[in-house]
Amino acid sequence: xxxxxxxxxxxxxxxxxxxxxxxxxxxxxxxxxxxxxxxxxxxxxxxxxxxxxxxxxxxxxxxxxxxxxxxxxxxxxxxxxxxxxxxxxxxxxxxxxxxxxxxxxxxxxxxxxxxxxxxxxxxxxxxxxxxxxxxxxxxxxxxxxxxxxxxxxxxxxxxxxxxxxxxxxxxxxxxxxxxxxxxxxxxxxxxxxxxxxxxxxxxxxxxxxxxxxxxxxxxxxxxxxxxxxxxxxxxxxxxxxxxxxxxxxxxxxxxxxxxxxxxxxxxxxxxxxxxxxxxxxxxxxxxxxxxxxxxxxxxxxxxxxxxxxxxxxxxxxxxxxxxxxxxxxxxxxxxxxxxxxxxxxxxxxxxxxxxxxxxxxxxxxxxxxxxxxxxxxxxxxxxxxxxxxxxxxxxxxxxxxxxxxxxxxxxxxxxxxxxxxxxxxxxxxxxxxxxxxxxxxxxxxxxxxxxxxxxxxxxxxxxxxxxxxxxxxxxxxxxxxxxxxxxxxxxxxxxxxxxxxxxxxxxxxxxxxxxxxxxxxxxxxxxxxxxxxxxxxxxxxxxxxxxxxxxxxxxxxxxxxxxxxxxxxxxxxxxxxxxxxxxxxxxxxxxxxxxxxxxxxxxxxxxxxxxxxxxxxxxxxxxxxxxxxxxxxxxxxxxxxxxxxxxxxxxxxxxxxxxxxxxxxxxxxxxxxxxxxxxxxxxxxxxxxxxxxxxxxxxxxxxxxxxxxxxxxxxxxxxxxxxxxxxxxxxxxxxxxxxxxxxxxxxxxxxxxxxxxxxxxxxxxxxxxxxxxxxxxxxxxxxxxxxxx
Numbered sequence: 001x002x003x004x005x006x007x008x009x010x011x012x013x014x015x016x017x018x019x020x021x022x023x024x025x026x027x028x029x030x031x032x033x034x035x036x037x038x039x040x041x042x043x044x045x046x047x048x049x050x051x052x053x054x055x056x057x058x059x060x061x062x063x064x065x066x067x068x069x070x071x072x073x074x075x076x077x078x079x080x081x082x083x084x085x086x087x088x089x090x091x092x093x094x095x096x097x098x099x100x101x102x103x104x105x106x107x108x109x110x111x112x113x114x115x116x117x118x119x120x121x122x123x124x125x126x127x128x129x130x131x132x133x134x135x136x137x138x139x140x141x142x143x144x145x146x147x148x149x150x151x152x153x154x155x156x157x158x159x160x161x162x163x164x165x166x167x168x169x170x171x172x173x174x175x176x177x178x179x180x181x182x183x184x185x186x187x188x189x190x191x192x193x194x195x196x197x198x199x200x201x202x203x204x205x206x207x208x209x210x211x212x213x214x215x216x217x218x219x220x221x222x223x224x225x226x227x228x229x230x231x232x233x234x235x236x237x238x239x240x241x242x243x244x245x246x247x248x249x250x251x252x253x254x255x256x257x258x259x260x261x262x263x264x265x266x267x268x269x270x271x272x273x274x275x276x277x278x279x280x281x282x283x284x285x286x287x288x289x290x291x292x293x294x295x296x297x298x299x300x301x302x303x304x305x306x307x308x309x310x311x312x313x314x315x316x317x318x319x320x321x322x323x324x325x326x327x328x329x330x331x332x333x334x335x336x337x338x339x340x341x342x343x344x345x346x347x348x349x350x351x352x353x354x355x356x357x358x359x360x361x362x363x364x365x366x367x368x369x370x371x372x373x374x375x376x377x378x379x380x381x382x383x384x385x386x387x388x389x390x391x392x393x394x395x396x397x398x399x400x401x402x403x404x405x406x407x408x409x410x411x412x413x414x415x416x417x418x419x420x421x422x423x424x425x426x427x428x429x430x431x432x433x434x435x436x437x438x439x440x441x442x443x444x445x446x447x448x449x450x451x452x453x454x455x456x457x458x459x460x461x462x463x464x465x466x467x468x469x470x471x472x473x474x475x476x477x478x479x480x481x482x483x484x485x486x487x488x489x490x491x492x493x494x495x496x497x498x499x500x501x502x503x504x505x506x507x508x509x510x511x512x513x514x515x516x517x518x519x520x521x522x523x524x525x526x527x528x529x530x531x532x533x534x535x536x537x538x539x540x541x542x543x544x545x546x547x548x549x550x551x552x553x554x555x556x557x558x559x560x561x562x563x564x565x566x567x568x569x570x571x572x573x574x575x576x577x578x579x580x581x582x583x584x585x586x587x588x589x590x591x592x593x594x595x596x597x598x599x600x601x602x603x604x605x606x607x608x609x610x611x612x613x614x615x616x617x618x619x620x621x622x623x624x625x626x627x628x629x630x631x632x633x634x635x636x637x638x639x640x641x642x643x644x645x646x647x648x649x650x651x652x653x654x655x656x657x658x659x660x661x662x663x664x665x666x667x668x669x670x671x672x673x674x675x676x677x678x679x680x681x682x683x684x685x686x687x688x689x690x691x692x693x694x695x696x697x698x699x700x701x702x703x704x705x706x707x708x709x710x711x712x713x714x715x716x717x718x719x720x721x722x723x724x725x726x727x728x729x730x731x732x733x734x735x736x737x738x739x740x741x742x743x744x745x746x747x748x749x750x751x752x753x754x755x756x757x758x759x760x761x762x763x764x765x766x767x768x769x770x771x772x773x774x775x776x777x778x779x780x781x782x783x784x785x786x787x788x789x
Contacts (some may be wrong), residue, residue: 003127003128003131004131004132004135005131005134005135005138006131006134006162007360007361007362008020008244008360008362008440009244009246009247009248009251009362010248010362010396011127011165011166011169011174012169012247013247013249014166014169014170015166015170015173016170016173016174016594017170017174017177017325018171018245018247019119019120019123019169019175019176020120020241021175022116022177023116023117023119023120023175023176024178024241025180026109026112026113026179026180026183027113027116027117028118029710032650035387049433051752052098052573059756061385069455070402073525073723074281075658089593108183108186109183111180111183111216112179112180112183113165114380115179116176116179116180116657119172119175119176119179120172120176120238122172123168123169123172126165127165127168127169129517130165130168130514131163133161133247134158134161134162137157137158138158138163148744155458165755168507170509177523186201190420205272212345215234217319218263218266218267218319220263220317221260221263221264221266221267222267222311222316222317222318222776223235224238224239224264224267225239225264225267225268225271225534226267226271228270228283228293229272229275229283229291229787230286230304231284231286231287232287233287233288233290236287236290236293237290239264239268239290239293239324240290240292240293240296242261242264242359243261243264243265243293243296243297243300243363244296244360244363245260245261246261246363248362248365250286250306251303251305251306251363251365252305252365252665253305253306253307253656256307257306257308261308262308262309262319263309263319265300265306265307265308266308266310266311266319267303267311267318267319268293268297268301269297269301269308269311269324270311270312270313270317272294272297272332273313273332273333274332274333275332275334276334277334277338277348277351277352278351279337280294280334280351280355281351281355282356284358286425290594291355291358292358292359292360292629294355294358294359295355295356295357295358295359295360296359296360296363298331298332298335298355298356298359298367298369298370299356299359299360299363299364299365299370300326300331300363300366301326301331302326302327302328302331302367302368302369302372303326303327303331303363303365303366303367303368304325304326304327304366304367304368304676305316305326305365305366305568305742306325306326307323307324307325307326307381308323308326308432309321309323309324309325310322310323310324326367327368328366328368329368329374331368332427333351333374334613335369335372338376338749346380346403346406347404348401349376349380349409349410349517350405350406350409352373352376352410352413353373353406353409353410353412353413354409354413354758355410356369356370356373356413357412357413357670357720361416362416364414364417365414365417365419366418366419366420367420370414370417370420371420373410373414374410374414374420374421374424376410377407377410377411377414378432378433378436379438379579380403380406380407380410381407381433381436381440382432382436383403385402385697386403386436386440387436387751389440389441390436390439390440390490394722395449396451400472401443402439404440404442404443405443407448407522408442408444408448408449409448410594411448411449411451411452412448412451413556415454418455418459418464418467418468418471419467420454421452421453422470422471422474425471425474425475426470426471426474427619430474430478431478431481434474434475434478435478437449437483438478438482438486438495438497438501438502439485439486439489441493441498441499442498442499444500445498445499445500446498446499446500446503446505447501447502449499449501449502450502450504450505451503451505453471453472453475453505453506454505454629455468455510456468456471456472456505456509457508457509457511458784460472460512460513460524461512465524465526466526468509468512468526469513469524469526469527469528470513470526470527471509472509472510472513472527472782473516473527473530475506475508475509475510475531476510476513476517476548476632476741477530477531477544478599479526479547479548479551479552480530480531480543480544480545480547480548481531481544481547482547483546483547483548483550483551484547486551487550487554487611487612487615488552488615488618488619489552492618492619492620493619493621494551494554494612494615494616494619494621495551495555496551496552496553496555496558496612497555497619497621500555500557500558503551503552503554503555503556503558504557504558504561506552506558507552507558507559507561507562508561509553510548510562510563511561511562511565512524513527514530514562514565514566514569514601515569516529516530516544516784517530517545517548518542518597518600518601518604519532519534519537519545519600520597520600520601521541521593521597526661530544530545531544532544532545532548539779540600540603540776540779540780540783541783542604545604545605546607546608546611546628547605548608549562549563549605549608549609549611549640550565550607550608550611550612550615551612552608553608553609553612553634554612554615555609556634556637558617559609559612559634559638560637560638560640560641561607561641563608563609563634563635563637563638563641564600564637564639564640564641564642565603565641565642566601566604566605566638566642567601567602567638567639567641567642567675568641568642569597569601570597570598570599570601570602570605570642570675571598571642571643573594573595573597573598573601574594574595574598574701574705575705575708575770576594577592577594577595577598577705578708579708579709580704580707581709581758582706582709582710582711582758584682592769592773594774595769595772595776596772596776599773599776599778600778601775602675603776603777603779603780603781604780605633605638605688605782606691606781607637607781609634609635609638610631610690611629611633612634613627613630613634614627616630628677628680629679629680632679632680635675639675652653690780690781691781692772692778692781692782693773693777693778693781694740694744694774695748695770695771695772695774696740696743696744696747696748698770698771698773698774698777699744699747699748699750699751699768699770700725700727700747701773702751702768702769702773703715703725703750703751703754704724705726706754707723707724707725708724713725713750714753714754715746715747715750716746718731718734718735719731719735719746719747728740728743748768751768751770752768755768
């Protein structure tokens with residue numbers, strides 16, 4: 001069974017038991033050998049018709065259940081009969097009774113093995129099907145081309161698939177445990193019967209598998225590991241079964257290793273110790289689909305949470321009583337001393353990365369192997385040729401072919417080890433590491449680099465929430481500090497243009513922490529406050545937040561996701577204000593926190609998109625004439641992503657269609673013009689700046705939010721367009737000689753009347769918040785020069 005998206009170790013932990021381990025215990029039994037021994041007792045005894053009939057029935061039962069051949073024959077049958085009749089005093093007349101009992105043991109063991117193996121086959125088929133579905137879901141989710149509502153639905157589907165896999169594993173565990181209990185009970189009764197009737201049960205404990213504490217004794221582990229490293233597929237399969245049996249609790253050092261796990265890991269550590277990287281590569285490739293064995297063993301032997309026996313470094317040695325702790329010092333000698341000289345060690349690094357990529361990612365939990373590999377990647381990026389390339393001195397494609405492909409493989413190999421990725425970006429060299437990664441022109445568009453962070457968004461709410469938040473904060477701060485440089489890379493490029501996949505991964509990872517970045521309440525405590533000071537947040541200056549929004553706007557897909565998430569949050573905040581208003585909230589006043597938050601988010605979105613567009617003009621990616629339309633299009637698609645997430649629709653209501661219903665979905669449709677403004681015209685000036693919000697725009701937005709909540713607004717009918725208040729451009733063809741002053745007056749009067757209806761004219765009536773709302777947004781518009789300039 002090969003699973004890419006399901007961790008067997010995590011399944012076992014969540015299911016409350018390991019069906020594979022119980023099945024392995026049963027499969028260690030040797031029913032064929034027990035049956036052969038029964039035949040020998042049968043042939044040596046004094047037969048009666050009754051004994052012959054009972055033996056034949058047991059034999060038929062065994063043959064019906066047994067469907068394998070195994071040449072291993074550890075018991076000398078003739079010698080065992082001689083021992084039974086000699087030292088144990090079993091009479092010749094009793095031998096057929098022993099034969100019948102042994103044949104029954106063989107039969108029930110074979111039946112138990114067959115039933116348990118069937119349960120495992122069904123389970124593994126179910127898990128492989130779920131894994132394929134998870135793969136399809138993850139591929140769609142990471143394509144970054146889906147509406148946000150669809151991505152949320154996919155996340156629910158992924159969660160359901162994972163829970164279903166856990167339930168299936170738990171059910172299989174219960175079934176196989178029941179099979180083992182029934183077999184153990186029957187075996188106990190048969191052995192008791194044998195002892196009472198003949199005084200014999202001698203060979204059964206060696207053959208039935210129920211009492212064997214460790215199927216891989218130190219001697220067996222030595223032989224299996226030796227054979228596996230020499231290319232024996234069967235031995236490698238047995239070794240891999242042991243390596244993949246490590247549980248999450250064991251990997252964290254919370255539970256000790258079993259005797260079998262300790263024996264196998266000890267032998268793997270000792271026997272690989274002196275092998276070269278080429279020998280290790282040959283060993284991995286030599287066992288075909290079992291090649292994960294090498295990588296799995298490295299991850300385990302370099303895990304500082306594990307303790308296992310030491311085996312002397314000589315052929316045929318078995319473990320002693322001394323124990324060692326996992327870590328870098330337990331890795332093969334060659335890996336510890338891997339030559340850092342440029343460029344001779346790049347091929348060796350590439351072999352190392354490709355060996356590790358074949359391993360089980362569930363075993364990559366804070367291991368020294370992964371720490372060493374990510375340090376190797378950082379070291380390559382610090383080499384002079386890489387640095388010269390960042391400065392634009394060399395041909396990017398040639399540099400990526402020589403060095404970038406190796407670093408990309410190292411990133412892919414280490415990416416499942418989230419603590420290691422976290423510690424690299426959070427450590428003293430984190431900023432240099434992120435800078436070397438982000439400014440490189442990756443041939444895969446930054447896809448391999450993105451693999452380091454693709455887990456962050458999904459982990460934002462779970463057991464790794466703190467790890468995810470701290471990781472996202474590190475690269476968020478990097479974008480905030482270096483945003484100006486990333487907008488204008490050497491040669492006239494932006495980060496989103498050359499590394500779109502990396503930008504998209506960062507956008508997804510930072511989306512759960514929008515409130516933290518924007519200085520709003522309700523953010524993640526694990527992420528904490530962002531870099532901008534309280535004064536900078538209050539004034540709207542917010543240089544770090546603005547650079548984050550700007551860099552993430554350099555790729556349209558990333559912009560749609562991140563800015564769409566911000567627009568969605570802004571819509572929710574406006575809807576919250578509308579609910580407060582229509583419910584006559586007692587604490588409503590001219591300053592409203594929800595409206596302040598909405599304007600902060602909208603200001604950051606528009607600032608970021610405009611800054612990214614300016615950079616495109618400077619980089620000659622967009623002409624001055626096309627810049628306004630490009631910025632508008634970016635704002636529009638980001639807003640539509642937000643609207644889809646709220647309405648759950650595949651697309652927005654077509655232009656000009658009537659608005660039906662009330663609530664958030666209506667607000668998302670009604671507010672589109674308020675959020676985006678008018679589309680640029682052919683006569684729009686090419687030297688543009690981020691548009692200001694007028695008092696009329698603020699009043700229209702407030703009134704439309706109330707309309708969307710279901711409350712009617714008294715206003716001249718000619719001002720309504722498809723169930724909402726129209727913009728001045730929309731009304732110009734309907735209302736003769738409409739001036740901006742008249743437009744603002746009508747809307748302000750309607751808003752004033754609305755407040756009077758809801759709160760009366762008495763002293764203490766809340767003030768209309770349009771001025772504060774407008775002022776907050778315009779704090780961003782008045783300082784719309786690109787960040788860092």
